[in-house]
Amino acid sequence: MFESLERLPPDPILGSMAAYRADDDPAKVDLGVGVYRDERGDTPILAAVKRAEAAVLARQTTKSYVASIGNARFNRALEELTLGAMHPALLGGRVRTIQAPGGCGALRLGAELIKASAAGSVVHVSNPTWANHTPLIGGSGLRLAHYAYYDAASGGLDFAGMVQALGKLPAASVVLLQASCHNPTGVDLTEAQWRELLPVFRRGALLPFIDMAYQGLGRGIAEDTFGIRLFAAELPEVLVAVSCSKNFGLYRERTGALHVVAAAAAAADTALSQLARIARTIYSMPPDHGAAIVQEIMTSDALRTAWLDEVGSMRARMAGLREDLVKHLSAACPERDFSCIARQHGMFSLLGIDPAQVQTMRVKHHVYMMDDSRINIAGLRAGNLAYVARAVAQVLRERAE
Numbered sequence: 001m002f003e004s005l006e007r008l009p010p011d012p013i014l015g016s017m018a019a020y021r022a023d024d025d026p027a028k029v030d031l032g033v034g035v036y037r038d039e040r041g042d043t044p045i046l047a048a049v050k051r052a053e054a055a056v057l058a059r060q061t062t063k064s065y066v067a068s069i070g071n072a073r074f075n076r077a078l079e080e081l082t083l084g085a086m087h088p089a090l091l092g093g094r095v096r097t098i099q100a101p102g103g104c105g106a107l108r109l110g111a112e113l114i115k116a117s118a119a120g121s122v123v124h125v126s127n128p129t130w131a132n133h134t135p136l137i138g139g140s141g142l143r144l145a146h147y148a149y150y151d152a153a154s155g156g157l158d159f160a161g162m163v164q165a166l167g168k169l170p171a172a173s174v175v176l177l178q179a180s181c182h183n184p185t186g187v188d189l190t191e192a193q194w195r196e197l198l199p200v201f202r203r204g205a206l207l208p209f210i211d212m213a214y215q216g217l218g219r220g221i222a223e224d225t226f227g228i229r230l231f232a233a234e235l236p237e238v239l240v241a242v243s244c245s246k247n248f249g250l251y252r253e254r255t256g257a258l259h260v261v262a263a264a265a266a267a268a269d270t271a272l273s274q275l276a277r278i279a280r281t282i283y284s285m286p287p288d289h290g291a292a293i294v295q296e297i298m299t300s301d302a303l304r305t306a307w308l309d310e311v312g313s314m315r316a317r318m319a320g321l322r323e324d325l326v327k328h329l330s331a332a333c334p335e336r337d338f339s340c341i342a343r344q345h346g347m348f349s350l351l352g353i354d355p356a357q358v359q360t361m362r363v364k365h366h367v368y369m370m371d372d373s374r375i376n377i378a379g380l381r382a383g384n385l386a387y388v389a390r391a392v393a394q395v396l397r398e399r400a401e
């Protein structure tokens with residue numbers, strides 16, 4: 001049976017991670033996969049997570065099943081973290097949450113729910129978007145299309161193009177947005193721009209499907225969820241896929257959730273019943289350990305405060321690295337303006353070099369990034385910034401000569 005299968009290339013992001021690991025050059029730099037790294041290049045377990053984990057293990061008396069919708073206290077804690085405890089949609093009983101195997105699982109659950117509601121839906125994603133959005137959402141059978149988003153010339157947002165594209169969509173189209181720290185561009189909507197988008201969504205009866213993988217790593221915990229809070233208060237329906245991979249550092253524990261905001265409590269209950277069935281038919285139940293840790297952190301004042309401090313440090317480190325990278329690039333390559341990198345947020349930026357130059361960075365300089373020149377800012381550190389900047393300048397000059 002399996003002889004007929006076609007051999008597939010590795011996933012681009014995971015493939016870059018494997019290529020980096022296999023490179024034994026001591027100068028190698030990994031700016032590929034989006035994981036947070038500290039000044040030593042490590043991806044440590046957060047101290048708040050370690051403490052919460054110890055408490056969970058000490059208290060846990062069974063490994064019996066939880067439920068298809070996961071841990072109810074974790075779900076509630078994430079609702080409050082995403083929306084704020086006093087959000088009108090929460091107070092109005094319009095929000096339901098299903099725990100998911102990471103943000104990826106949440107995105108797929110959302111896609112499956114959309115398919116169950118309207119199988120012919122098209123999901124409109126930003127141009128560009130995270131490489132895995134296409135297979136994750138497309139794998140459900142839904143079609144994808146792109147709307148204007150990134151302005152490569154300025155390294156900023158093509159907001160006029162975005163509004164124009166969304167304004168022309170057929171009624172009830174689904175629009176995938178990113179709450180903050182846009183992957184792969186680092187270019188986010190301002191609060192004023194979220195406000196301007198609201199009537200576009202209202203007029204077109206568009207369904208916002210918001211991916212939030214980096215809460216707290218852009219501008220702040222509440223700031224990064226501004227658009228979600230606004231849309232959930234003002235629109236009848238919103239889907240939000242949340243990941244705890246980056247802000248809790250729980251990558252391999254596969255911890256996330258899908259929030260459904262519906263027009264009324266009964267519709268929200270119906271949607272949750274569908275999601276529970278979808279989960280049961282794909283993987284039955286989500287892994288528990290990461291969710292138990294997040295619940296522990298969110299329900300203890302001391303752990304929550306410690307976690308918020310750690311998120312604040314990660315955010316500050318990445319913002320500082322952005323400034324430092326601009327300085328080093330400007331010194332190594334004064335003919336080019338890299339200042340947009342410092343105006344962007346979160347883990348990612350597009351360097352704006354072509355795939356052949358990316359390949360040269362990899363082969364000649366052992367600096368790994370994605371083919372579209374997406375770099376993980378957190379992979380930089382004092383010890384490699386100048387090296388990376390010189391390598392970028394060199395590949396740019398080789399092309400110019």
Ligand code: LMR
Nearest residue numbers: 013032033034035132183
């Ligand atoms: C990334 O974009 O590199 C991360 O979100 C990790 C992944 O799974 O792709």
